[in-house]
Amino acid sequence: METFERGDPADAGEEFVRLWTGAQRRVFLSIFAVVHNLADAEEILQQTSVVLWRKFSEYRRDQDFTRWACGVARYEVLKHRQAKGKGALPISDDLAERLSAAALHDLDGLDRRRDALQKCLEELSPQHRELIRIRYEEDCRPEGLAARLGRTADAIRRALHRIRMKLMECVDRKLAEEGA
Structure with a gap:
């Protein structure tokens, strides 16, 4: 059970920032799934990041950092609920825990789908990949694609449908x- 040694504070800071940057979106979504208030979720996320940094020396490298961070966030959600009073969020602590766990599970599924989609995009022909890239990265509507490519909007719509x-x-x- 190897914990993160804080020899050089700069190294620890860099490692923390790298791990936290990768986990932050998922931690926020797990918080928001329970509190349903953007300002409260952002406040809890901020407090969670402070606690994570304070406890970073306790983080075990063999642990999934995101799961560890979500566990800390759950406690921060419970502390926030206690501070605001249960009237602010009329659900039990047990239900709040289950919602948070379910949100994390849903995010795992979304991550797997995103990874699979990335692999599938790589398998497309270069022309199809470029069509999808222009459509979604540049937010170019079929009419704009048709004008750029010298095809009809209908032909572009059919091609996009087949590719999707x-x-x-x-x-x-x-x-x-x-x-999965």
């Missing part, structure tokens, strides 16, 4: 292969 169906089948296949 192909991606959906590929993602489902990859998730089934993983056993």
Whole structure:
């Protein structure tokens, strides 16, 4: 059970920032799933980050940092609920815990789908990948794509539909292969 040794504070700070940056979105979403108030969720996230830094020397490298951070966040949610009074959030602490755990589980599923989608995008032909990139990264509507590519908007819509169906089948296949 190897904990993170804080020899050089700069190294510890860099390691913490790297881990926290990767986990922060998921921690925030697990908090927000319980409190349903953006300002409260941001306040709890801020407090969670302070507590995580204070306790970083207790973090074990063999642990999943995001799960560890979400565990700390759960306690911060409970402390926030106690400070605000239960009237602010009319649910039991047990239900709040279960909501937080369910949110984390849902995020795991979304991450697996995102990873599978990335692999499927890489399998597309360069032309199809570029069409998808322009459509979604540049937010270019089919009419704009048609003008850029010298095709009809209808032809672009049909092509996008076929590509999306192909991606959906590929993602489902990859998730089934993983056993997800």
